[in-house]
Amino acid sequence: MIAFSFQKCLQVFQIYSDAGVVSGMIKDPTGLSSPASKIPNYLQLLISNIPLINKSFISVEYNPKKFNNIVCKVGQVRGSLFIISKQAFNEISGFDTNTFLYYEESILGSRLLSKKYSEYLRTDCSYVHYHSTTIAKVYENAVDRMKLMYKSQMYYAKHYLKVGVLKQWLLKVSQHASIGMLKVYWLFREAK
Numbered sequence: 001m002i003a004f005s006f007q008k009c010l011q012v013f014q015i016y017s018d019a020g021v022v023s024g025m026i027k028d029p030t031g032l033s034s035p036a037s038k039i040p041n042y043l044q045l046l047i048s049n050i051p052l053i054n055k056s057f058i059s060v061e062y063n064p065k066k067f068n069n070i071v072c073k074v075g076q077v078r079g080s081l082f083i084i085s086k087q088a089f090n091e092i093s094g095f096d097t098n099t100f101l102y103y104e105e106s107i108l109g110s111r112l113l114s115k116k117y118s119e120y121l122r123t124d125c126s127y128v129h130y131h132s133t134t135i136a137k138v139y140e141n142a143v144d145r146m147k148l149m150y151k152s153q154m155y156y157a158k159h160y161l162k163v164g165v166l167k168q169w170l171l172k173v174s175q176h177a178s179i180g181m182l183k184v185y186w187l188f189r190e191a192k
Contacts, residue, residue, distance in 0.1 A: 004127040009083050012071055012120045020088035020117025021108065024125030026079035036074035036121045037061055039109045042161050042171075049174035070135070072121045076109035079129050088117045098159075099130060102152035110160045114176040121185055150175040 009022040025035045037060040040048070047058050066072055092111040099107060109119060137144045157163045157171055 003125070004081065005125045006083065007094050008103050008125050010041050012122065013083075013085060015071070016073075016118070016120060018116060018118045019085060019113040019120050020115075021077055021084050021119040022122065023077035023079065023082035023119075024122050024127055026077075026081070027126050029128055029130060033121075033126070034061070034078060035067070035123075036072070036077050036119070038075040039106055042163050042167060044156060045157055045161075046171055049150075049153075049178045050172070051178055057169050062184040067121070067123050070122065070124050072123060074119050074121050076105040076119055078105055078117050079127075080159070081129070085117070088112060088115065091115045091117075096111075099152035099155055101150065102149040106156050107160055109137075110156075112172050136181075142186070143179060146179055146182060 004024045009024065013019045014021040023035070025033050028034045029115070038044075040060045044058055044060050047053060048060075060075075062074070066074075092108075092115055095104070096107050097110070112119065139148060153175070154168065154171060159170060
């Protein structure tokens with residue numbers, strides 16, 4: 001397993017003047033990796049909420065071939081470990097504290113882009129992230145976690161994608177449909 005190297009990540013800031021954030025490959029405990037994605041647009045948010053739809057045609061995920069290079073420019077890095085330029089952090093006025101656990105990466109990526117900064121990924125560095133262990137302890141109910149995620153999603157859509165009232169309403173409908181489908185799923189699962 002490749003370890004995370006702060007030195008290698010810091011080198012990216014020296015090579016790329018637009019580097020705002022640099023991270024390594026995030027992996028789950030089994031070794032699977034989903035280290036970065038595109039910053040989602042409104043249609044990607046809407047489609048991601050609708051159950052039973054093939055989302056591959058409008059995915060925010062990159063083709064794995066993108067990660068063949070040692071340094072990759074990405075829309076947003078994922079996870080719990082990254083380095084942010086002090087200058088970039090100051091220019092975007094720090095983190096937006098209006099969300100919790102969800103859409104933080106999208107908001108950070110959007111704010112950095114608005115100031116002409118980019119995010120980079122080092123594929124020769126990695127770390128293990130035990131995703132959802134904290135949130136599962138705080139929010140044991142899957143529906144409560146989904147509601148928290150959708151609250152952050154709406155905030156992101158409204159404040160960063162600048163969607164109007166009609167698009168907010170459609171997004172809210174898709175969120176309620178998704179929560180409804182989850183509740184039905186749990187009812188059938190518990191009935192077994």
